[in-house]
Amino acid sequence: MTTWLNFLAEQGAQFGTSGSAEAVPELLHFGAQMTSETPRTDFVAPIIYLGLIAASGDEAAHFLHSQLTNDVEHLDAGAARLAGYCSPKGRLLASLLIWKTADGIMLQLPRELQASVQKRLQMFVLRAKARLIDATENHVMLGLAGPAASKVLQQWFPVLPAAIYDKAESAAGTLIRHPDAFGTARYQWITTAAQAVEAWPQLTKVLQAAGAAAWQLAEIDSGVPHISIATQEKFVPQMINFELIGGVNFRKGCYPGQEIVARSQYLGKLKRRMLHAKVSAASAEPGTEIFSVSDPEQPCGMVVNAERTNAQEIACLVEIKLAAAESEVRLGSAQGPVLLFQPLPYPLTDPV
Template identity: 60%
Template sequence: MTDITASPSAWRDFLTQQGAQFDDQGQDVLGFGTATPQSLESFVAPLTDLGLIAATGEEAAAFLHGQLTNDVQHLTADAARLAGYCSPKGRLLATLLMWRDEAGIFLQLPRALQPAIQKRLQMFILRAKAKLADVSAERAVLGLVGPATANALAEWFPVLPAAPYDKLDNSHGTLIRLADAAGSPRYQWIAAVDTLSTAWPKLVQHLKPTATLAWRLSDIRAGVPGILAATQEQFVPQMINFELIGGVNFKKGCYPGQEIVARSQYLGKLKRRTLLATIASAGARAGDEVFAAADPGQPCGMVVNAEPLDQDHALALVEMKLAAADDTVHLGAAGGPALHFHDLPYELADPQ
């Protein structure tokens, strides 16, 4: 029997055989035929845009604990956590999902950022007994969303993680529950390529296979931001609500930018936050500026994440001055496409 894990392109080759169409870079799955990813209730999406770093060695946890915004030392095997990696100025270089198992600690982030972030982390290992490795090709990832996921996963995970960021490991891989989106549960199944390839035909009996962007839309609906190349070093964690969704531990001690992040938390009321919005333009992108009609000469904020909903609209997370939220806000210029704001699935609590 051929070992499907032998080639780094094995997962992509398998998905192509199942009807997946990829973008020009070979990174995103654009869809499986005629499915409309924006409107599916229950779906499965290959998360081929994500990279994975494995940290191993007896001092790996201590090393990462001193680099990231969240507690790594006390990360247990039954949980995953969000974390940020900041510059010395407290600005986010990356947002990560992290977990651990008997093999080590894993950091998941956009594949486009993974090589540079890994290289930067590697610079600071120095004498620490820790090693970093790119294991993106060794473990494939599926995103599963909706009420049909319990039946879809029952053969491999009879009991699902009960709450967001709970994690299960067994011989079939790792299953992490993520923050719900619009009331629907969301999971990531991370496993060897052959495991997910074998499971795929049964999964798609319950869940509609669809584009990678469907998962990113679900992240936006859940109010979970992600730093991309266009937004690196633009935000301190609180500006994208990162402490509200469990991405920052204020008791863990030092990491790059920690003093600035702490100062933002405890000195005065935060004047900038990230809001959920529909934008009257399918072309909205991360890094685009937004402008309030009352002050058209300077931007009041920036798009953190955006994905198209249809030919004329995008759903977005937009970092901006809270004072401008009651004004008319537009993309790109004061006369640009309008933003319509929605309630986030969590409260924008004061930091005090």
């Protein structure tokens, strides 16, 4: 990772650090100043805020199957999959992207959560033939979007993954198709530092080099939430639409919090969901409470993820009481900036 970060600095990358105790490096932008508009298409963004846990051993899949909200034992080698890790109370400790490798299973999650989640999982390995290691330093992750990205990636992956969360492998690494954002295809390339350094000049001939904001904004537009330190143990998966985007399997059997997650699914109409909104504000951070003007004394939800679209506007995913969304909703307090709700790219369906 150090080699890769040094290379990016030579390319004009400007870095900061997160406010968490882990002090995770953040790639802010390339060049002396951040542009007023966050790129939406035809960009390549180094994703250095995410980490990787590699699970290996004969019983690694079985162990993770017993811990996560999704089916790990039947994970196809040609696909990635969303999964959650819950507390015994059914609240999400982490949201993950998982996929098979030649040696086992890879789990991707924010670096600020990685150490604590890995330590917690390790506590439950017990006698299982499974090993968990931090694989972040051995991998580089790039987020790419747009028609130009689809074209240039064919130099390394002649056949691009077509379906959402399909995965392609080549000598250049792993390529995962992500949900479209802003009407364009997105991919994540997981590779080595050496391969990324070699490919960077070819990528940036046709793609804009961008900071993490471009990829995070695209995730918001595609309606994919991510748990952070500020939102750990705040949500049952359905509260942030996690089952609607393939993150929960209700037939796979037990895992921590499974009874509560299942009960939330089968009790009938859900009263809380995640919505997409935009707001004109100086800032909006995960965990910030939101308030309905019809009931100003108590919060009706909170920000899950947020990213600036331009100098005036922030896009966000917010968890909210659906009844409150029928009135005016404001950020931070009943006197705060107004949230303007936007359509999600998928329907909000109730349990059957």
